[in-house]
Amino acid sequence: MELLRSLLDFLLHLDSHLFTMIMDYGIWIYAILFLIIFVETGLVVMPLLPGDSLLFAAGTFCAGVVNEGGQKAQLSLWVVLGLLTIAAISGDTLNYFLGKNIGLKALYWKIKGFHPVKQEYIAKTQDFFSKYGSRTIIIARFVPIVRTFAPFVAGIGSMNYSRFIRYNVIGGVVWVFGLTLLGYFFGNLPFVRKNFETVIFGIILISLLPMVYEVARAKFSRRPEDGKQAS
Numbered sequence: 001m002e003l004l005r006s007l008l009d010f011l012l013h014l015d016s017h018l019f020t021m022i023m024d025y026g027i028w029i030y031a032i033l034f035l036i037i038f039v040e041t042g043l044v045v046m047p048l049l050p051g052d053s054l055l056f057a058a059g060t061f062c063a064g065v066v067n068e069g070g071q072k073a074q075l076s077l078w079v080v081l082g083l084l085t086i087a088a089i090s091g092d093t094l095n096y097f098l099g100k101n102i103g104l105k106a107l108y109w110k111i112k113g114f115h116p117v118k119q120e121y122i123a124k125t126q127d128f129f130s131k132y133g134s135r136t137i138i139i140a141r142f143v144p145i146v147r148t149f150a151p152f153v154a155g156i157g158s159m160n161y162s163r164f165i166r167y168n169v170i171g172g173v174v175w176v177f178g179l180t181l182l183g184y185f186f187g188n189l190p191f192v193r194k195n196f197e198t199v200i201f202g203i204i205l206i207s208l209l210p211m212v213y214e215v216a217r218a219k220f221s222r223r224p225e226d227g228k229q230a231s
Helices: 002-012 014-042 051-062 077-101 103-108 119-142 146-156 161-186 190-194 196-230
Strands: none
Touching: 014 051, 014 077, 014 146, 014 196, 051 077, 051 161, 051 196, 077 103, 077 146, 077 161, 119 146, 119 161, 146 161, 190 196
16 A cells, blocks of 8 residues: 555656656666666556656656756656667567466466456456457557556467567557657646646546546446346
């Protein structure tokens, strides 16, 4: 529970946390950002890291952020775009091979009594594959949890690596460039700066909408069949 509270605090105060990290760690902030994106996309046991919001916030800092004391924190746009694209692509690649070599054995993993890989996560990702096919690797980039499990399920299934890596590269570039540039061009607008927590929370909610829609659609589509069986 403490971990979830810390994660939520980090998510909702990304601007202040990232500002402090840039000032404290200097050039090492690039390695930290790389590691967060790589771990979220590459390790199936870490599906709750803040990928979307972190990319938006990083883009904001690429345009430069000045705090109330007049200090300026800034990242290099091209370094961020290049490094985090590599992190996203290599993370998905690692996850694909984990799925290929470990498969459903991961369902039995435990971390302090908690099962990080759950059957419902696998099932929901398989639903995405059933609906979108190989395009799931691209679409899932914008859906938390499914983003982490899509390459893993692709490795478990029959998708060959040449097809996977093609969609992986496209998805990684679109995801990183899209959200980072969104933050770069709009993150420092006065309205966004004044409501940064709300904007970050909005990004999280919007990214969850496809998953909510799929769950609701599956629930309501079963109701007519249930009624027929009851009659």
